[in-house]
Amino acid sequence: MEGIFGESVLKDRDERFHKVTYQTYLFVWLGLLVLTGITVSLAGRDWGFLSIGMVLGIAAIKSGLVLSYFMHLKYETGLLFQLMIPIVLAALTLFIGLTFTDIAFR
Amino acid sequence: MGTHQDDTGSKIGMWLFLLSEILLFGGLFILYSSYRYKNPIDFHLAAWELNRVLGTLNTLILITSSLTMALSIFFIQKGNRKLSALLLFVTLFLGGLFLGVKSVEWTAKIGHDLYPNSPRLLGRSGGEILFYGLYYSMTGLHGLHVLVGLLVLSVMLVLILKGKINENRFVPLENTGLYWHLVDMIWIFLFPLFYLIT
Numbered sequence: 001m002e003g004i005f006g007e008s009v010l011k012d013r014d015e016r017f018h019k020v021t022y023q024t025y026l027f028v029w030l031g032l033l034v035l036t037g038i039t040v041s042l043a044g045r046d047w048g049f050l051s052i053g054m055v056l057g058i059a060a061i062k063s064g065l066v067l068s069y070f071m072h073l074k075y076e077t078g079l080l081f082q083l084m085i086p087i088v089l090a091a092l093t094l095f096i097g098l099t100f101t102d103i104a105f106r
Numbered sequence: 107m108g109t110h111q112d113d114t115g116s117k118i119g120m121w122l123f124l125l126s127e128i129l130l131f132g133g134l135f136i137l138y139s140s141y142r143y144k145n146p147i148d149f150h151l152a153a154w155e156l157n158r159v160l161g162t163l164n165t166l167i168l169i170t171s172s173l174t175m176a177l178s179i180f181f182i183q184k185g186n187r188k189l190s191a192l193l194l195f196v197t198l199f200l201g202g203l204f205l206g207v208k209s210v211e212w213t214a215k216i217g218h219d220l221y222p223n224s225p226r227l228l229g230r231s232g233g234e235i236l237f238y239g240l241y242y243s244m245t246g247l248h249g250l251h252v253l254v255g256l257l258v259l260s261v262m263l264v265l266i267l268k269g270k271i272n273e274n275r276f277v278p279l280e281n282t283g284l285y286w287h288l289v290d291m292i293w294i295f296l297f298p299l300f301y302l303i304t
Contacts, residue, residue, distance in 0.1 A: 020180070022177055022180050022181075025173055025176045025177055026173070028173075029169065029170070029172075029173040032169045032172075033169065036162070036165050036166065039298060039302060040158070040162050042302075043158070043301075043303070043304070051303070052303050055302050055303055056295075058298075059294050059298050062294045063291045063294050063295070066172065066287050066290060067287075067291070070175070070176045071283075071284055071287045071288075078114075081121070084121060084125060088128055088129065091129070092128065092129065092132045095132065095133075096135075096136055099136050099140055100139075100140070103140050103143060103144070
């Protein structure tokens with residue numbers, strides 16, 4: 001049983017961190033480098049709206065990698081950790097959505 | 107034993123701060139996107155002038171500094187204080203390098219008379235003035251975050267060398283790492299928005 005902060009899991013903290021090896025970090029780093037290479041090489045093309053979508057999509061994947069592995073979100077337990085990020089991202093998405101409906105239909 | 111230590115509490119506190127940072131930069135991203143939507147051609151022309159090579163270089167520098175930061179935390183948890191301090195020093199060096207490249211870039215732009223309220227910029231269209239205003243304020247605010255990060259990283263380095271941060275007490279270093287990765291993540295979005303989408 002664990003609390004919403006995942007506090008009881010802290011006892012097993014060391015066990016949890018043993019799952020992460022430094023090779024994991026190296027692979028994530030390599031992944032980030034490859035994605036940067038792809039996004040820079042895509043940037044010269046003029047595919048209009050599609051290229052904006054792809055460039056931002058790659059940025060989203062990269063930040064997902066940083067959040068899950070470097071910032072350990074993948075290994076955090078507890079309801080609060082699992083809810084905090086989606087709530088903030090949902091708020092941001094809502095702001096962006098409302099702003100753009102305002103701009104588009106003004 | 108001894109002093110009370112609430113690792114989970116301090117981590118949650120750090121995350122709350124980071125989430126407020128995401129909303130701060132998020133607001134600026136919305137501002138950028140809506141102005142871009144209204145002035146697509148002006149933004150296209152202005153973005154074309156930014157130095158993509160320096161932007162890419164800084165992306166690689168910051169990503170690598172995130173790796174050394176994560177590894178520094180990894181090795182302090184394993185009890186290897188020396189390697190942790192060394193990796194933290196490399197992180198500091200890379201952060202300084204990022205600011206160095208940034209200042210070269212800004213100096214070149216200012217040398218070309220492209221800075222807020224410069225006569226050359228004021229002679230251009232409204233969209234281009236907006237683009238450069240956003241460029242300077244957003245990369246400037248991000249640079250300020252890198253600078254603050256460097257200060258905190260230096261404090262952490264001293265604490266590791268003094269043995270105050272060690273394999274039993276490393277949450278301050280973890281929280282510093284969280285901040286540093288967030289600064290990296292913001293750049294991951296700033297880079298394509300300003301340098302790649304033209």
